[in-house]
Amino acid sequence: xxxxxxxxxxxxxxxxxxxxxxxxxxxxxxxxxxxxxxxxxxxxxxxxxxxxxxxxxxxxxxxxxxxxxxxxxxxxxxxxxxxxxxxxxxxxxxxxxxxxxxxxxxxxxxxxxxxxxxxxxxxxxxxxxxxxxxxxxxxxxxxxxxxxxxxxxxxxxxxxxxxxxxxxxxxxxxxxxxxxxxxxxxxxxxxxxxxxxxxxxxxxxxxxxxxxxxxxxxxxxxxxxxxxxxxxxxxxxxxxxxxxxxxxxxxxxxxxxxxxxxxxxxxxxxxxxxxxxxxxxxxxxxxx
Numbered sequence: 001x002x003x004x005x006x007x008x009x010x011x012x013x014x015x016x017x018x019x020x021x022x023x024x025x026x027x028x029x030x031x032x033x034x035x036x037x038x039x040x041x042x043x044x045x046x047x048x049x050x051x052x053x054x055x056x057x058x059x060x061x062x063x064x065x066x067x068x069x070x071x072x073x074x075x076x077x078x079x080x081x082x083x084x085x086x087x088x089x090x091x092x093x094x095x096x097x098x099x100x101x102x103x104x105x106x107x108x109x110x111x112x113x114x115x116x117x118x119x120x121x122x123x124x125x126x127x128x129x130x131x132x133x134x135x136x137x138x139x140x141x142x143x144x145x146x147x148x149x150x151x152x153x154x155x156x157x158x159x160x161x162x163x164x165x166x167x168x169x170x171x172x173x174x175x176x177x178x179x180x181x182x183x184x185x186x187x188x189x190x191x192x193x194x195x196x197x198x199x200x201x202x203x204x205x206x207x208x209x210x211x212x213x214x215x216x217x218x219x220x221x222x223x224x225x226x227x228x229x230x231x232x233x234x235x236x237x238x239x240x241x242x243x244x245x246x247x248x249x250x251x252x253x254x255x256x257x258x259x260x261x262x263x264x265x266x267x268x269x270x271x272x273x274x275x276x277x278x279x280x281x282x283x284x285x286x287x288x
Contacts, residue, residue, distance in 0.1 A: 001033045009033055017042050017120075018089065018132040043124055045131070056136040059285035060085050063168045064098035065154050070147040072154055072170050073102040076282050080135040085284075086160075090137070093129055094164070097122065097139065106144030140288075143170075143280050150174040150277050153185030157193045169193040169281040175274035184268040190254070191261060192281050197248035200276050205243065213242050248276060 001009075006028065013024040013035060019042050027045075031037035061078035062085055077094050079085050096116055104110040112123040120128075122139075130137050145152045150172045157167035169192040176182050199205045217238045221231040244250040249262040256264075265274040 009035060013038055017128050056080055057288060058136045058138050059288040061284050062094050062164055063282045063284055064094055065163045065168050066098050066102040070152050072145045072152045073106055074168055074170055074282055075101045075142040076140045078138045078140050084133055084135050101142050106142040108142055145170055145172055151176040151185060153189045155186060155189035155193050167193050167283045171279040172277040173274055174277055175272045177270040181268045181270050192279055194254050195251050196281060197251055198246040200248050202243050202247055214239050
């Protein structure tokens with residue numbers, strides 16, 4: 001192989017793997033210039049480098065959304081530090097992953113096996129990126145909202161670019177008439193991002209969530225010295241407030257504290273009642 005061919009192969013290998021000049025040359029020398037075998041060689045080396053980092057906590061990163069024909073996908077990709085979350089290579093990787101996530105319908109197994117523009121599967125590009133950047137990076141969670149029922153709306157909070165931010169919410173509404181009351185959808189999505197409801201209504205709250213909160217409330221009241229009979233009465237009021245504060249339709253509307261979200265939906269009715277079919281809210285690092 002001529003020096004010119006070697007340099008061209010090194011350049012190509014660097015573009016495919018993101019690995020440095022020296023390691024690429026070493027891989028090509030050891031595989032007689034075979035690009036595919038060199039990629040395998042570097043993958044193994046990348047895996048060795050990356051595995052040392054996988055025990056760390058990755059709670060920074062980005063949330064991204066993709067939208068086409070009212071279908072919406074969302075994905076959270078984490079890094080260890082906010083510094084890396086602003087890295088051009090990381091952001092570029094996240095953007096491409098977000099597009100793949102859309103066509104993978106929010107299925108992480110399909111996404112990880114899908115090939116990126118360089119012809120290498122997502123999971124292997126992830127390993128290469130970890131080895132290159134030097135931090136743990138994880139594709140944490142994903143979701144997909146189809147357009148079979150209702151209209152989808154989303155809101156990006158703390159956006160660093162279009163459709164990329166630190167908090168993203170998506171909501172599906174029925175009863176929307178395009179061009180007449182669809183602006184309420186964006187406002188509901190914004191409300192969800194700000195107020196973080198756990199469910200649409202009470203029956204959507206997990207029993208263990210309510211039981212745990214009730215246990216905490218009763219313990220607080222008992223520790224304050226209130227008699228048991230009074231504790232039961234007070235706890236009922238407090239748990240009712242907890243349910244209202246954490247269910248979307250019962251929450252106080254962020255743009256008017258005198259109204260609830262359910263009131264706003266009634267006010268914006270055109271032909272049929274506006275119903276919240278489902279929603280999700282991703283905040284970077286939440287629960288990590």
